[in-house]
Amino acid sequence: MGVQESYPIDVATIREDFPILDRKVGGDFTVPGEGDGDSLPLVYLDNAATTQTPKQVVDAIVEYYYGYNSNVHRGIHHLSQEASVAYENAHDRVAEFIGASGREEIVFTKNTTEAMNLVAYAWGLEELEPGDKVVLTEMEHHASLVTWQQIAKKTGASVEYIRVDEDGRLDMDHAADLIDEDTKMVSVVHISNTLGTVNPVSELADMAHEVGSYIFVDGAQSVPTRPVDVTDIDADFFAFSGHKMLGPTGIGVLYGKEEILEEMTPYLYGGEMIRRVTYDDSTWEDLPWKFEAGTPVIEQGIALHAAIDYLDEIGMENVQAHEERLAAYAYDRLAEFDDIEIYGPPGDERGGLVAFNLDGVHAHDLSSILNDHAVAVRAGDHCTQPLHDKLDIAASTRASFYVYNTYDEVDKLIEAVDDARTLFA
Template identity: 65%
Template structure:
């Protein structure tokens, strides 16, 4: 976890570590990459970490006694320890499972725990702002087990309705699965309070940290969550790698999600015993280079300081809200300035989000149009789609200004 003070970022220096930001796109436009909630860019040192592995250490882990295999195994195991430390898990590698992404982390728990523990009359509690990776997964597990899914509502400003949460989370609740930061609204949910509610009813809590871990200091033990998942590709790391934290006692009691090599201790014709944590949940040849590079990304973010990154992004989001509020024909979704994380979803009257994003692209501005994998939330908001600008440590206010200029062009084009 970061311990840096919230000193301003040296954004120009940081931008120099991301060569892709020097690209020109379209008709010679300088790239303004504002799609970080989908995937962040990757600094040279993280790319180098992957290349160095393949150039000098490439071997399978936990399967050989030769030098390369031993070296790769140590680096891969230490990467687990590093990511556990990054999110405040004192149990180290035994509480940190490497997955492909947040979605796989959710599915791992839903299948390994949910299929075995849920039944008729049990309840899984979600929120109206959940990403499809959570909503669809628990919805389908509930269909298989006979459990019910209930949803905590939001208020008009996109905040979680905690009074409703206290009504919904009850004696039949077995799992509360909630996003830490909404990828559409920018709402930062009170995870620790929700954990208290869940545990008061002897329920587990799963937090989706995909939009939190890259941007703010996370301490899973202070939050007292039972499970916490995140993705590497949103935190300056490679694609195809993520992490799932779980409390050791729970992970030990659960059955594996996948079976095969690497996750077994002893195999007989009649029975099999499982390997120790976390390997019990990592069947087959794992994402070795990606895991090592993800640890490098964690080092990179910690050296800069998560508190500094968080402050920088919030300032950009507040500035974007301020600029967009200059116009009466723009609707902004989510909490007001000062309360949201570093993203802003909005719509321009009379212009579909996809058309708006296309015009943005002509200006070199990369945003995301659509429902952002939150279709039910958009139903609640009363719109099929929205345009989302999401910020990271390398973005600038001038890029926000370019965004606003592109919106003005769209306004004139569709007038």
């Protein structure tokens, strides 16, 4: 296996909190819990898509449903008050976690994509017009690219893209050229979910603000994996999802500077987000509730609070160090093979994922072989089709790492890739 650095975290103890990691999988699909036959121990390396959920987060969900399940902000009875306090505390906890000034700047959505759409519709449709420009990057996730593309079509604004160089980094000279007086929004992914590139978002924020533009940072791959302070970055908007950071599916977070959110009009209307309604007009609730129409994501918010507590107990600096070491190790192991192409910066200059292709083998076929070895990875375009077109590839295989992964699991990945090489020789 070669020389390895010691783990910065207690991986063995952490793994005990994730019963799913004890599963055996492979071969034909079986109903969970109905026996695994001759299957193999699961090696879960698809964390950039969705992380697994620890017992502590599941316990928080169970405690809510068994102990104080009720709607929030709508009743004066005891259960409603308990649920309301827990839900509001979840906003406070998220604000603290990412360096926001308070709950007023934290809107719960169902995912990063909805957070992007909220800003695009509530701000973009109102503010953009012909002659205005939205600047993205060539490595944007579809959540950003498709959303702003469609808003531009509706408003007459244009969309331009900061080039990605041959090493998978942004061409910052090109960024400086594109971000000009016509630019009203810069929307940039913090860490590419395909290349692993960590983008200089603070520098891009400075460029945007110098010309009077806002900046929206897609933090879906950064908030779960490293310390993030939205105030230090000086982001106007920032979004991420709970299911990529040990939390449940169905919850995302939109951070927005309070003064900007105050000026924006909601794009979802109904209960919860209103202060006063007559037959002729309505007024909106205070932040953040004016953007959370209807019954909100109560259980998910409470569970996200628990997930953040879990990550903080590990320490986000340790989370970052652990997954970056695993990614660098995987990069180095894969780079030993002449017939493997790896995309993005070198192994010590990326987030905790590695996308690659084996010559002559489609990513879907490779993923199928890895599945036979019980190694779970992602194969496809990873919601970055234009980037894959630029790389002149149909798809890629992506292995991504998190707090419960080990060097041994990376070795199992390499063994499975080597087996695929033999099968397709």
